[in-house]
Amino acid sequence: MRKEKMFAMRMSQMDYDRIQHKAGQAGMSMTAFITASALGKNITVVDGLDKVLAELKAIGKNLNQLTTLCNMGRITCLDLTEIKSSFGKVFDYLYDRMDRG
Numbered sequence: 001m002r003k004e005k006m007f008a009m010r011m012s013q014m015d016y017d018r019i020q021h022k023a024g025q026a027g028m029s030m031t032a033f034i035t036a037s038a039l040g041k042n043i044t045v046v047d048g049l050d051k052v053l054a055e056l057k058a059i060g061k062n063l064n065q066l067t068t069l070c071n072m073g074r075i076t077c078l079d080l081t082e083i084k085s086s087f088g089k090v091f092d093y094l095y096d097r098m099d100r101g
Contacts, residue, residue, distance in 0.1 A: 026092070056087070056090065060087060063080060067080055
């Protein structure tokens with residue numbers, strides 16, 4: 001979304017420092033943090049989520065490779081449709097909850 005409006009405000013140094021700290025903890029810019037807070041969006045911080053997503057991506061690639069090999073007839077395997085569907089749901093759930101700021 002294009003940001004075309006500027007908004008200035010005054011606050012105490014203490015409030016500024018606290019907001020900056022919270023935005024940093026959330027991995028967000030101050031603008032993104034303040035906007036999300038003002039719009040009533042939940043800001044959830046989960047330490048290590050990037051590592052979990054990286055691992056899920058690796059598992060997903062492995063599942064896709066297995067599926068390809070099965071479809072080519074190179075290996076005999078079980079039906080992975082339900083596993084891939086469940087994996088996709090987990091990945092989508094976690095990814096939707098990430099806000100890159």
